[in-house]
Amino acid sequence: MSSKLLQNKGLTSILATRCSSWWSSVQMGPPDAILGVTEAFKKDTNPKKINLGVGAYRDDNGKPYVLPSVQKAEELLAKKALDKEYAPISGPADFCKLSIELALGESEELKAGLNATVQGISGTGSLRVGGAFLASFFPGPKEIYLPTPSWGNHTPIFKHSGLGVKQYKYYDPKTCGLDFQGALDDISKIPERSIILLHACAHNPTGVDPTPEQWQELSALIKKKNLFPYFDMAYQGFASGSVDKDAFAVRLFIRDGHQIALAQSYAKNMGLYGERAGAFSLITSSKDEAERTLSQLKILIRPMYSNPPIHGARIVSTILSTPDLRSEWLKDVKGMADRIISVRATLRKNLENLGSKKNWQHITDQIGMFCFTGMNADQSTRLCNEFSIYLTKDGRISMAGVTSKNVEYLAHGIHEVTK
Amino acid sequence: MKKSSVFENVEPGHPVEMNLLIKRYMEDKNENKVNLSIGVYRTEEGKSYVLPFVKQVEKEIVNDPNLNYDYQPILGTDSFFNIATQLLLGEDSIHIRNKNAFGLQALSGTGGLRSGAEFLARIMGYTTFYYSDPSWENHPNIFNAAGFTNEKTYRYFDRKTFGLDFDGMIEDLQNAPEKAVIILQICGHNPCAVDPTKEQWMKIADVIEEKKLFPFFDAAYHGFGTGDLDEDVFPVRYFADRRIEFFCSQSFAKNFGIYNIRCGALTVFTNDPSKISAILSQMTLRIYFLYETPPACGPRIVSRILQNANLKKQWIDTLKIMTARITRMRQKFQDEMIRLKTPGKWDYITKHRGMFAFTGITPEQAEILVDKYHIYVLKCGRINICGITDENLSYVTKSIHEVVSMTASKVNDIVEHEKIIQY
Numbered sequence: 081m082s083s084k085l086l087q088n089k090g091l092t093s094i095l096a097t098r099c100s101s102w103w104s105s106v107q108m109g110p111p112d113a114i115l116g117v118t119e120a121f122k123k124d125t126n127p128k129k130i131n132l133g134v135g136a137y138r139d140d141n142g143k144p145y146v147l148p149s150v151q152k153a154e155e156l157l158a159k160k161a162l163d164k165e166y167a168p169i170s171g172p173a174d175f176c177k178l179s180i181e182l183a184l185g186e187s188e189e190l191k192a193g194l195n196a197t198v199q200g201i202s203g204t205g206s207l208r209v210g211g212a213f214l215a216s217f218f219p220g221p222k223e224i225y226l227p228t229p230s231w232g233n234h235t236p237i238f239k240h241s242g243l244g245v246k247q248y249k250y251y252d253p254k255t256c257g258l259d260f261q262g263a264l265d266d267i268s269k270i271p272e273r274s275i276i277l278l279h280a281c282a283h284n285p286t287g288v289d290p291t292p293e294q295w296q297e298l299s300a301l302i303k304k305k306n307l308f309p310y311f312d313m314a315y316q317g318f319a320s321g322s323v324d325k326d327a328f329a330v331r332l333f334i335r336d337g338h339q340i341a342l343a344q345s346y347a348k349n350m351g352l353y354g355e356r357a358g359a360f361s362l363i364t365s366s367k368d369e370a371e372r373t374l375s376q377l378k379i380l381i382r383p384m385y386s387n388p389p390i391h392g393a394r395i396v397s398t399i400l401s402t403p404d405l406r407s408e409w410l411k412d413v414k415g416m417a418d419r420i421i422s423v424r425a426t427l428r429k430n431l432e433n434l435g436s437k438k439n440w441q442h443i444t445d446q447i448g449m450f451c452f453t454g455m456n457a458d459q460s461t462r463l464c465n466e467f468s469i470y471l472t473k474d475g476r477i478s479m480a481g482v483t484s485k486n487v488e489y490l491a492h493g494i495h496e497v498t499k
Numbered sequence: 500m501k502k503s504s505v506f507e508n509v510e511p512g513h514p515v516e517m518n519l520l521i522k523r524y525m526e527d528k529n530e531n532k533v534n535l536s537i538g539v540y541r542t543e544e545g546k547s548y549v550l551p552f553v554k555q556v557e558k559e560i561v562n563d564p565n566l567n568y569d570y571q572p573i574l575g576t577d578s579f580f581n582i583a584t585q586l587l588l589g590e591d592s593i594h595i596r597n598k599n600a601f602g603l604q605a606l607s608g609t610g611g612l613r614s615g616a617e618f619l620a621r622i623m624g625y626t627t628f629y630y631s632d633p634s635w636e637n638h639p640n641i642f643n644a645a646g647f648t649n650e651k652t653y654r655y656f657d658r659k660t661f662g663l664d665f666d667g668m669i670e671d672l673q674n675a676p677e678k679a680v681i682i683l684q685i686c687g688h689n690p691c692a693v694d695p696t697k698e699q700w701m702k703i704a705d706v707i708e709e710k711k712l713f714p715f716f717d718a719a720y721h722g723f724g725t726g727d728l729d730e731d732v733f734p735v736r737y738f739a740d741r742r743i744e745f746f747c748s749q750s751f752a753k754n755f756g757i758y759n760i761r762c763g764a765l766t767v768f769t770n771d772p773s774k775i776s777a778i779l780s781q782m783t784l785r786i787y788f789l790y791e792t793p794p795a796c797g798p799r800i801v802s803r804i805l806q807n808a809n810l811k812k813q814w815i816d817t818l819k820i821m822t823a824r825i826t827r828m829r830q831k832f833q834d835e836m837i838r839l840k841t842p843g844k845w846d847y848i849t850k851h852r853g854m855f856a857f858t859g860i861t862p863e864q865a866e867i868l869v870d871k872y873h874i875y876v877l878k879c880g881r882i883n884i885c886g887i888t889d890e891n892l893s894y895v896t897k898s899i900h901e902v903v904s905m906t907a908s909k910v911n912d913i914v915e916h917e918k919i920i921q922y
Contacts, residue, residue: 135570136569136570144567144568144569146566146567146568150568154561155561158557158558158561161549161554163547163549164547164549164553164756164757164758164759164760165539165547165758165759166537166539166752166758166759167759168518169515169518201606201789201790201791201794202790202791203791204787204789204790204791205789205790205791208788208789208790217506217509218505219505219508220505233787233788233791236784236787236788237788240788240789273505339504339505339506347570351568352568353568353569353570353792354568354569354570354571354792354794354795355568355794355795356790356791356792356793356794362506364504364506365503365504365506365507366504369504369506369507369509371511372506372509372510372511372512373506373509375511375512375513375514376509376510376511376512378512378515379512379513380644382515382609382637382640383609383613383637383640383641383643383644383645384606384609384610384613384644384789385606385607385609385610385613385761385790386607386609386637387759387761388761389606389759389760389794389796389797390759390760390761391759391760391794391796392794392796
């Protein structure tokens with residue numbers, strides 16, 4: 081139809097002419113390191129290849145894992161045949177309530193209605209909404225301090241939210257552990273009323289977490305320096321296998337009287353990566369304040385995507401509010417954590433049995449999805465090129481990609497490039 | 500002693516009018532209550548409607564042993580955005596074959612607009628955008644949040660004729676600066692329900708091309724304009740055939756009835772296929788920093804339906820049935836308002852398209868309708884025709900008649916409505 085109209089306008093010649101374009105000056109964006117790893121892995125034909133760049137849990141056969149509790153929740157939801165009407169901007173109220181309760185446990189703050197909680201697009205979206213809120217409303221310096229290193233996307237998320245990004249010492253490459261004194265020293269120097277980002281558990285990318293005693297010291301120092309703690313809790317339950325243990329730091333800070341911001345994700349602990357279920361919360365000092373801040377959070381969300389995707393949130397709510405499913409889920413998540421803990425132990429043992437002279441204790445000291453092996457860029461590259469073992473150049477491996485079937489080969493490869 | 504707080508000075512934000520209305524409606528115990536505010540489809544019985552084949556497909560998905568919840572690619576899957584772009588430009592579109600058009604998954608229509616606007620502001624450095632007067636209230640919010648710094652409107656709705664102020668629109672576009680981004684709703688305009696004719700679209704294309712403006716189409720109501728999916732996208736296909744570059748945000752919220760799944764797409768039309776990787780790589784980053792990857796649920800549903808000939812036919816037929824119902828209710832509503840001799844102009848209602856009718860009632864009249872008659876309408880006078888049923892038609896029309904007659908002195912001055920319009 082439209083070509084007929086064009087003919088009538090005598091413009092058929094335009095179709096043959098190359099038109100100019102608006103885009104000629106668009107530069108290629110920087111490539112993503114992790115995507116690069118996955119692409120290279122896909123192209124490799126070596127049957128022994130291992131993908132250690134994967135950020136999603138795999139079972140012991142290297143396959144994606146749908147949690148049985150999630151499958152059951154889906155079946156329940158399909159039977160209920162709920163409507164598809166727009167969710168509230170802040171997400172379903174029951175989802176928000178259940179999420180913050182999961183994080184804080186029994187809490188006076190929740191009973192008093194001091195939280196402002198919104199559904200976010202998984203952890204990333206929640207971090208972004210929080211970043212945007214702080215950029216607009218935080219009364220102190222609009223700067224956030226991240227541990228060194230931190231998840232690669234933290235920096236651009238916060239920068240694009242409108243916050244400046246700075247660092248504090250965290251990881252000690254000499255010990256592959258926590259540079260606790262360095263962290264304390266740097267945190268002491270952070271200007272008052274600044275925002276400090278803390279990984280609640282299973283630090284990404286190092287797997288290095290403070291001990292409970294170290295968390296207590298951090299809480300006291302952060303209080304003394306009047307800093308605003310922003311927790312990223314992407315692995316609650318997935319780290320130790322216990323949702324309560326993994327929430328220790330968050331709950332400690334609340335008990336110690338901090339007002340916190342908190343981003344939660346259900347990507348890993350419920351395996352809902354692609355469903356994008358997460359939450360952002362502020363713990364405020366009054367119900368009125370909670371209402372005011374909530375109203376502003378909604379104003380930030382509306383021009384992003386109007387209201388959140390509900391499917392993942394409904395799965396989460398179904399699981400958390402149905403006692404049988406909730407118990408089953410707690411077992412499922414412990415199962416995932418246990419497999420990772422066990423395969424860490426096996427990897428370390430294999431390396432030691434191969435006669436490696438390096439200290440591999442950090443493999444079992446570290447926790448969660450990732451392990452900072454301590455390998456450098458050359459060694460990581462050799463692992464890719466010579467052994468078809470794919471990881472990022474910083475020596476980070478995703479334990480989710482390690483199975484009882486490939487751990488021996490992995491140990492062999494690591495030993496060869498590090499001896 | 501009250502603890503001091505970092506948030507003590509946070510002011511309450513303006514509530515969204517729509518949300519307040521919905522809340523009041525839900526809490527309203529009056530048996531005559533009618534919700535004509537929110538833009539969602541309603542059945543003959545006034546109920547929300549999950550399309551039967553959507554339910555069917557969801558059951559299949561739950562029982563699919565190959566289902567997993569892995570991360571989607573940041574831009575969504577190739578197969579999904581091929582589907583989206585084909586729906587927009589036609590399955591055998593030369594523009595898709597020649598790789599001038601490509602898509603990416605977005606968080607429904609809003610997400611498509613936001614992703615595109617972020618790219619235009621932050622990568623292309625564009626500063627100025629235009630939206631119709633009036634338009635969906637969230638349009639300026641989205642573009643301002645994305646980094647645009649200069650917000651303008653173009654004349655659109657003629658408050659005397661209740662039609663399109665075409666001359667005004669063309670004049671405003673002719674005065675727009677080069678590289679201004681022009682938001683254009685393809686059909687079923689929200690809130691006025693007035694769409695340009697084909698000839699008018701052609702003229703709009705002339706001006707946009709001549710003045711080097713950048714068109715950003717909003718296809719939120721694709722399928723609800725005329726009931727014919729191809730007819731509704733005429734402007735997009737026409738611009739593509741004229742090789743005028745554009746963005747188009749697509750929503751599957753209304754035409755699949757999956758509002759809360761947040762499924763949509765952004766289609767890009769470019770004259771320079773060699774630039775596609777650069778454009779996509781920049782889009783990838785913008786999305787990665789906003790929410791990392793899009794939700795998988797929507798594409799699962801939409802792909803299964805559109806890739807199955809039988810289900811696709813059911814979907815196309817259902818859209819026709821839904822729009823036929825809306826057309827019928829438009830006629831009945833208009834007939835009643837005229838029969839009741841309600842002051843004001845009512846004969847334009849059946850000339851309009853989409854879910855809405857712009858009634859011309861004033862904010863004061865709207866407030867009375869809500870407070871006293873429990874009929875929930877927006878202050879701008881927009882009503883959702885879908886919310887009218889055979890059962891409530893008499894009550895709705897009589898109520899509007901009473902309110903408008905009672906305040907008739909205000910009716911003949913067509914009040915300049917606020918530009919604040921909800922979805």
